Amino acid sequence: MTKPQLPLQAPPDAGSAAAARETLLSRTPDVIAPGHTFGSVTDKISGIVLTHRTPIGWFMGFAIAFMFLMILNITIVKLLFTGIGIWGNNIPVGWAFDIINFVWWIGIGHAGTLISAILLLFRQQWRTSINRFAEAMTLFAVACAAMFPLLHTGRPWLAAYWLFPYPNTMQLWPQFRSPLIWDVFAVSTYFTVSLLFWFTGLIPDLATLRDSAQAKWAQRIFGVLSLGWRGSAQHWQRYETIYLLLAGLSTPLVLSVHTVVSFDFAVSEIPGWHATFFPPYFVAGAIYSGFAMVMTLAVPMRAAFHLEDLITMRHIHNMTKIMLATGMIVAYAYVNEAFYAWYSGSLYEQFMFTNRATGPYGPFYWMLIAINACMIQLFWFRKVRDNVVLLFILSLLVNVGMWLERFVIIVVSLHRDFLPSSWDMYEPTVWDFGMFTGTIGLFLSLFFLFVRLLPAISIFEVRTLVPAAKVKTTSGTEHLL
Amino acid sequence: MILSLDADFLCTGASGVRYSRAFASRRRLEGESSPLNRLYAVESDATNTGSRADHRLPMKASEIEAFARAVASRVGVGGVGAANAPQAAQHWIDPLVRDLQASKGKSLVIAGDGQPAIVHALAHAMNDVLGNVGATVTYTQTAEVQPMDQRAALKQLVDDMNADKVALLVAMGGNPVYSAPVDLKFSDAMQRVAMRVHLGLYEDETAAFSHWHVTETHYLEAWSDVRADDGTVTIIQPLIAPLYDGKSAHEVMAALSGAEKPGYDLVRAYWMSPGAASGTGTIAAPPRAPAPTPAPAGNAPASAPPPRPGAVAAPAAAAPSAASATPQFDRQWHQWLHDGVVPNTAFAPKTVAIRAAFASQVTPRGAAQGLEAVFRPDPTIHDGRFTNNAWLQELPKSLTKLTWDNAALISPGTADRLRLISGDVVELKQGGRTLRIPVWLAPGQAPDTLTLHLGYGRTRAGRAGNNTGFNVNALRTFDAQDILQGVELNKTGETYQLACTQDHWSLEGRNLVRVATKTQYDADPKFAEKMEEGEARKPLTMYWQPYPYTGYAWGMTIDQNVCTGCNSCVVACVAENNVPVVGKPQVMNGREMHWLRVDRYYTGDIENPGTYHQPMPCQQCENASCEVVCPVAATSHSDEGLNDMVYNRCVGTRYCSNNCPYKVRRFNFLLYQDWDTQSLWPMRNPDVTVRSRGVMEKCTYCVQRISQARIAAKLEDRQIRDGDILTACQAACPTDAIVFGNINDPGSQVAKLKSSPRNYALLAELNNRPRTTYLALVRNPNIELEPPQAATDGEGRG
Incomplete structure (x- = not known):
């Protein structure tokens, strides 16, 4: 990598404060590597497609991912015909x-929304x-996640529509006090908004691809998808408005979706679930695991498509820092869990914690502490x-740790609750792993198709980062074009 | 005051129900108060009776004779000699003897079926000197028409067959090929008989060795008659026409004597015969069948066999024909059928005397070294006659909570010494015979004693029963049908998966079972309430006004003081509510479907623990945790306080079960109901939905019975009366531990019980307000053996 260069020139008369800032920034890698022009960015990204x-x-990667996708298909067919007893x-x-x-999946999705919406709003x-x-990644993760609330039910063919409030002759509505109904709204809203946001952001790039495509069918497809985008000022004005609105809509979702998911547990009365600090704990965990997944995907993609100058060390550093920050919140929540167990004075809460640490599933608890704390x-x-290689490995481990966290919360809390007579052990079957690895297969298959068929990096937005896009105003501050 | 010498009189044997009821009648603390009885149990294996004992002493079966001799000599039975009680029992003798002598005429000594004759004789002698005969003990003639030593008779038959003296063998019921002592080599002898006929419900092992198998009618399909243990006769009426064109034992006997007739005619004709129902109880012995018929051939292992169909009625030839019935007899006959019993047929008490020097005629058994095995009928499938009954196979055994298998039960201490854990397969050797069987740690088992339950390891039991468990008859010889000494145990290194429904035995210091001694109870009757977790709180509600239950408010109490953990309620619930059988692999995975389970907890010393039974149906909470989390309102509250389950609406998220603190909900993970087997169709209760895959289910308080009572009451334009509704578990409970009714009616039994100071709700601190509450356990220990403790708090905590 070339020596980092300051992209934003500080005004020469800014004084020592500016000099200090310069020194600080010189240690921070660039957002994109120098030397790029509008054309080179466009060619580089659209060229992949x-x-x-x-x-x-x-x-090779797609073949492996597709194989796991087939495992998912087999598992679902078996599941629908035999029952979740498999x-x-x-x-x-x-x-x-x-x-x-x-x-786990829905948590992973959160990083995408955070990056696209909240970071947009914070410029x-x-x-x-x-x-x-x-x-x-958000979309695909939510697609994987959304499968489970449906398929985990005993009768998914009924759950598929009974969980929605549709008018019916029996005047029977869902039971709105149940957090599972809140889940339905949270997840479906999340998926819809994420899809719109993603697609809206794609439109100018789809138009770019339409214009660059040589093949007739590619022109047609990209033509239809770009919805007649011509890049007029009015288009841009409308685009910016809708994009900002969608970002505004998505922002609360980053916090609300996983809050609602945490209510599935917090609203119940099972020790280990019934805890008021679950919403912030879950949201932090979601962002933490989401950034780990972004890292897991970015590192190999960056190497495979030679995108080091677009996804720079600056990105890697920032993502690591967010993981560190949110991971620390999660670790703080672990401490809280222990504290509340003791402070509650409840026999059951205290037992719940001892059982986590020293019970039959104890090693999993310590593994998650080892990773996440x-x-x-x-x-x-x-x-x-x-x-980068180490970060890739660590980000994989973070995903393992976050999966274990959910295992500890869900299985370890349930397997020993109030009456010792009903205590039992849980052992996953081959079909449990089939379902899990199958969704990973689905996720990766979709992702492989995505990087091959659509611009994986926003062309027009990266174009705004090249030096030619900067104009200096008379006041000395800089604006994006 | 009761002393049980290795007798599980509450749950094993023909009269268990009657004895349970009688025992429980002196364990109630509500109503007209009578002093609590006190039960001492000395036993070789952990039984339900022992679990209800105020004092329990585990003791090797072979040492009980010495113990009985020691007690007998102290209470004044002559000629016993100076016997030494086993070391571990020394501290018991004095207090026990004092207690026995203090309650002369009000005590009872019971010897177990598996104990040798001398122990029974000592028990009778003790009852005699304690003045119990005529008070707590009544002797009558036996219910058998021809009392005989059945074990000797079986041996005689085998000898006769081996000597080629038997040309025709008709096995009426029973399954001697499976159950006869192994050294008799019954099947070998049987094969020497030229013509072999088997009458039985199943084409079993004996049928396989027979030339002819005759399908027997089930007792619900045939006319027959039977005597209760006091001699009272009841006419057995069929409930259904024979499903498989079976023949009853009466019909086969009649056919063999050349006068084939329907069973109804045979039974009726017999009871028309003069003297049959005269009330004297003397019944002429029926003529012998043409061939030796081992009537209860080897199928009655330890207990005296319950009166069998065919034991009373004589072949038609001996009685006038049904055609000549007088109108007077007709009326009488219908009255009998209506009442269910033939009046005044109870046996008259008999005066018997024990031979003076009986005790010296038997050489006292010396202290036996090494392991010994006791053979016991299985707590669920008995001696093998119910092996193919899937309901019973899946019924968790009262104490071990095992299903679908038997195991060699061993005390934790002995297992520790032999370095065994539950599931280790061992090889038992004795007299050149071997048996491979897994061991299971059973707290309360006597040291160095293996309990081997009969009835398993059958090869031709049927679809449900084949190849379940291990055939312990492989070790059971003619001379050691109850107790087998000198057993050699070798570890094989293999393990075997046993399906247990309750993995955890400890209460973990939780106040789930609340226990006090009688002294503590007298001092503080509200002890159970005070054991509430946390501080006493006002019931919390987020509504201004809690829902007023103005009509019926259904509720239940379960009196732990009279519950013996016998499991009747569980099977009754299975039968009433179409609860499916899921099979061993599913049970191992924690997916048994029982709506009602009986939790069993141990406290104290694991070698001789306090054992508590706690029936656990749906608690029907007023603030039900399950209801708020169901996304489709498939479980919702009725205005009578029932926590209803709407199967049609259930999509199966299992959230309700996760959130249920009692974990009483059951989920159809797979299609557990057998839709295809036609013979199962009539088995199901038409008033109860047969649930399909993917649906949650649970106890409904037998809502179908509530509906029936409501309809009946409406037709008569009245309210439902207390006692109109008996839930299935309540109806089956031999001790009336379960009481159900309208808690809004202050006169109802359940409302009265709920006002008992012993009444407590399980996990009340969760504010679920369960409608099912428990009445705390009050023990009645002898203060000489158990000095009173200051506080109740230590009790009931694991």
């Missing part, structure tokens, strides 16, 4: 892999290189943040 040869690694769920552990996976320019695929302390070190 239109002109470049598809790397052999893409085919899984290991039992009484008392009524929820296990199904809901763990649901919470964090570095988001532009990663927001597109982070949003795609101890391992993330490595992110404090610049050397670690600079080591």
Whole structure:
């Protein structure tokens, strides 16, 4: 990598404060590498879709992902014809892999929304290189997640519409006090808004692809998808308005969706679930795991498509820092869980905690502590943040840790609750793993298709980052074009 | 005051129900108060009787004779000699003897079926000297028409067959090929008989060795008659025409004697015969069948066999024909059928005397070293006659909570010494015979004693019963049908998965079962309430006004003081509510479907623990945790306080079960109901929905029975009366531990019980306001053996 260069020139007369800022910024890598022009950005990103040869690694990766997608298909067919008894769920552990996976996937989705909406509102320019695929990740993760609330039910063919409030002759409505109904609204809203947001952001780029595509059918498809975008000032004006509105809509969702998901547990009365601090704890955990997933995807994608100059070390550093911050909140929640167990004075709460730490599933608890509370302390070190391969491995581990966290919350709380007579153990079956790895297959398949068929990085937004896009005003501040 | 010598009189044997009821009648603290009885149990394996004992002493079966001799000599039975009680029982003898002597004429000594004759004789002698005969003990003639030593008779038959003296063998019921002592080699002997006929409900092991198998009618399909243990006769009426064209034992006997007739004619004709129902109870012995018929051939392992169909009625030839019935007899006959009993047929008490020097005629058994095994009928499938009954196979055994299998029960201490854990397969050797069987740790088991339950390991039991468990008859010889000494145990290193429905035995210090001694109870009757977790709180509600239940408000109490943990309620619930059987793999996965389970907890010393039974149906909470979390309102509250389950509406999220603190909800993870087997169709209760896959289900307080009572009451334009509704579990409970009714009616039994100071709600601190409440357990220990404790708090906590 070339030596970092300051993209934003400070005014020469800014004094020592500006000099200090310069020194600080000189240590911060660029948002994009220098030397790019409007044309080079466009060519580089659209080339992946239109002109470049598809790397052999893409085919191999897609084949593996597709194989797992087929495992998912087989599992779902088996599930629908035999019943959810093919899984290991039992009484008392009524929820296990199904809901763990649901919470895990939906949590992962949160990073995409955070990057695209909240960072947009806060005018964090570095988001532009990663927001597109982070949003795609959100969509695919929510698609994976949304499968579970439906398929985990005993009769999904009924759950598919009874969970929605549709007018019917029996005047029977869903039971609105149930957090599962809130889930239905939260997840469907989340998916809809994320899809709109993602697609709206794609329109100018789709038009770019339409204009650059050589093949007739590609022109047609991109033509239809770009909804007649001509790049007129009025288009841009409307685009900016709707995009900002959608960002405003998405922002509360980052907080509300996982809050609602946490209500599934917090509203119940099972020790280990019944806790008032669950919403912030879950939201932090979601962003934490989401950024880990973005990292997991960004590192290999960046290498495979040579995007190091668009997804720079600046992005990697920032994502690591967010993981560190949210991870620390999660670790704080673990401490809180222990504290509340003791402070509640409740026999059941106290037992819940001892059982987590020393019960039959104790090792899982300590693994998650090791990852989510101890391992993330490595992110404090610049050397670690600079080591992309290590970060890739650590981000995978964070995803493992967050999966274990949900395992501990869901299974370990349920398997020993109030009456010792009903205590039992939970063991997953091959179908549980089929479902889990299958959704990973679905996620990766969609992602492979996405990076091959659509611009994985926002072309027009990255174009705004190149030096030519900067104009200096008379007041000395800079504006984007 | 009762002393039980290895007798599980509450749950095993033909009269268990009657004894349970009688025992419970002196365990109630409400109503007209009578002093609590006190039960001492000395036993070799952990039984329900032992679990209800105020004092329990685990003791090897072979040592009980010495113990009985020691007690007998102290209470004044002559000629017993100076016997030494086993070391572990020394501290018991004095207090026990004092207690026995203090309650002369009000005590009872019971010897177990598995104990040798001498122990029974000692028990009778003790009852005699304690003045119990005529007061608590009544002797009558036996219900059998021809009392005989059935074990000897079976041996005689085998000898005769081996000597080729038997040309025709008709096995009427029973399954001697499976159940006869192994050293008799019954099947080998049987194969020497030229013509072998088997009458039985199943084409079982014996049928396989027979030339002819005759399908027997089930007792619900045939006319027959039977005597209760006091001799009272009842005419058995069929409830359904024979499903498989079966023949009853009466019909087969009649056919063999050349006068084939329907069972109804046979039974009726017999009771028309002069003297049959005269009330004297003397019934002429029926003529012998043409061939030796091992009537209860080897099928009665430890207990005296319950009166069997066919034991009373004589072949038609001995009685006048049904055609000559007088109108007077007709009226009488219909009255009998209507009442269910033939009046005045109870046996008259008999005066018997024990031989003076009986005790010295038997050499006292020396202290036996090493392991010994006791053979016991299985708590659920008995001796194998119910092996193919899937309801019973899946019924968790009262104490071990095992299903679908038997195991060698072993005390935790002995297992520790032998380095065994539950599920380890061991090889038991004795006299050149071996048996491979997994062990299961049973708290309260006597040291060095293995309990081997009969009835398992059958090869031709049927679809449900084949190849379940281990056939312990492989070790059971003619001379050791009850107690087998000198058993050698070798670890095989293999393990076997047993399906247990309750993994955890400890109360974990939780106040789920609340126990006090009688002394503590007298001092503080409200002890149970005070054991509430946390501080006493006002019931919380977020509504200005809690829902007023103005009509009926259904509720239930379960009196733990009279519950013996017998499991009748569980099976009754299964039968009433079409509860499916799921099979061993599903049980192992924690998916048994029982709406009502009986929780069993141990406290104290694990070698001789306090054992508590706690029936656990849906608690029908007023603030039900399950209702608020169901997304489709499939479980909702009725205005009578029932927590209703709407199967049609359920989509199966299982959230309700997760949020149920009692975990009483059951989920159809797979299609557990057998829709296809036609013979199961009439088995189901037409008033109860048969649930399909993917649906949650649970106890409904037998809502169908409530509906029936409501309809009946409406037709008569009245309110439902107390006692109109008996839930299935309540109806089956031999001790009336379960009481159901309208708690808004202050006169109802359930409302009265709920006002008892012993009444407490489980997990009341969660503010669920369960409608099912429990009446706390009050023990009645002898203060000499158990000095009173200051506080009740230590009790009932694991």
